[in-house]
Amino acid sequence: MYAFAWIDSVWENDSVLHAYQLSKRYRQITALDRLDLTVARGEIFCLLGANGAGKTTTINLFLGFIKPDSGHASIDGMNVAQHARRTKALLAYIPEQVQLYGGLTGLENLDYFCALAGHVEYNRGDYLEFLDRVGLEQKVADRRLSTYSKGMRQKVGIAIALAKRAKALLLDEPTSGLDPAAASEFGELLGQLRNDGTAVLMATHDLFRAAEIGTHVGIMKHGRLVETVPTSGPGHLDLEKIYLEHMRA
Ligand SMILES: Nc1ncnc2c1ncn2[C@@H]1O[C@H](COP(=O)(O)OP(=O)(O)OP(=O)(O)O)[C@@H](O)[C@H]1O
Ligand SMILES: [Mg+2]
Incomplete structure (x- = not known):
């Protein structure tokens, strides 16, 4: 028992x-x-x-x-x-149409959403590492999100989940x-x-x-x-x- x-x-x-x-x-x-x-x-x-x-x-x-x-x-x-x-x-959330901020780069989006969740410990190198983990290289990380495909946007979403250490x-x-x-x-x-x-x-x-x-x-x-x-x-x-x-x- x-x-x-x-x-x-x-x-x-x-x-x-x-x-x-x-x-x-x-x-x-x-x-x-x-x-x-x-x-x-x-x-x-x-x-x-x-x-x-x-x-x-x-x-x-x-x-x-x-x-x-x-x-x-x-x-x-x-x-x-x-x-x-x-x-x-x-939480991290990936809707069907991942919006994030089209005018910001992939890296800036990651920075923005981490800061919102209270994560201020990361520098540019850390963000590049998270993006690399999901398969986005530096030259992509510095491009505006509006130029990303759906699959690439989702990768940013996953990078956000990793960086936030999202429980769900x-x-x-x-x-x-x-x-x-x-x-x-x-x-x-x-x-x-x-x-x-x-x-x-x-x-x-x-x-x-x-x-x-x-x-x-x-x-x-x-x-x-x-x-x-x-x-x-x-x-x-x-x-x-x-x-x-x-x-x-
Ligand atoms: N804001 C709303 N006002 C009125 N009815 C709603 C609203 N949101 C959802 N519903 C209704 O609630 C039910 C469940 O909808 P829901 O969007 O959760 O379905 P779903 O399983 O996600 O469907 P799908 O596979 O099409 O995305 C549906 O009958 C839908 O019409
Ligand atoms: Mg639905």
């Missing part, structure tokens, strides 16, 4: 993103219906589901962009609705519109963050990448998480079959 209590407490400590009975309604529509979800350090949780299933709503609740009607979302044990500023400092990374359809090589490289970068202990929550329609990159896949339908499956790499899981079975049910 004590052993179980100990395992339980280790698990609790490792949990970074936690949703408890999280619900959101828009007039007649239940966008999210009593979601229970935990993403621990070093886990990549991929949310799948049809358009309108509630994936972006889930991410926006963790970001504090919207407020739940009931239940709560917490990051590192802190309720997002009550500690909006503190929880934001623990939230991504909304990050691989849509990436060419297969860029999507594969992106998966490898997420793997680096995972090894650093970041908890990753990612909404996607890409079943192949979800099985490849994710440690867990959750299938959402009409605002509910209907199934969660652990993955063990591509080929080991017929995700398409599981997914389509839920969609047809």
Whole structure:
């Protein structure tokens, strides 16, 4: 019994993103219906589901962009609705269209977002190192973001997550519109963050990448998480079959 209590407490400590009975309604529509979800350090949780299933709503609740009607979302044990500023400092976010600041260079964007999160310890050399880690060389780092491709912008997003030492990374359809090589490289970068202990929550329609990159896949339908499956790499899981079975049910 004590052993179980100990395992339980280790698990609790490792949990970074936690949703408890999280619900959101828009007039007649239940966008999210009593979601229970935990993403621990070093886990990549991929949310799948049809358009309108509630994936972006889930991410926006963790970001504090919207407020739940009931239940709560917490990051590192802190309720997002009550500690909006503190929880934001623990997060990095990569939306489908990575905006950042087009008029600033990649390096200046990194500097700006680190400073916002209270990281003032880095110099130019440090920033170049972070950008190098994600595959952006110096001559690119000094170019304006408005000249970057989607894949390059996302790399800046990952560099921000690394430099902020983000406890959690939230991504909304990050691989849509990436060419297969860029999507594969992106998966490898997420793997680096995972090894650093970041908890990753990612909404996607890409079943192949979800099985490849994710440690867990959750299938959402009409605002509910209907199934969660652990993955063990591509080929080991017929995700398409599981997914389509839920969609047809
Ligand atoms: N601001 C809003 N006002 C009204 N309804 C909304 C709002 N935002 C989301 N919804 C509704 O909530 C439901 C869930 O939407 P959500 O954006 O979370 O879906 P999603 O799973 O991200 O879909 P997609 O795959 O198309 O991105 C949908 O029915 C949507 O129309
Ligand atoms: Mg969405």
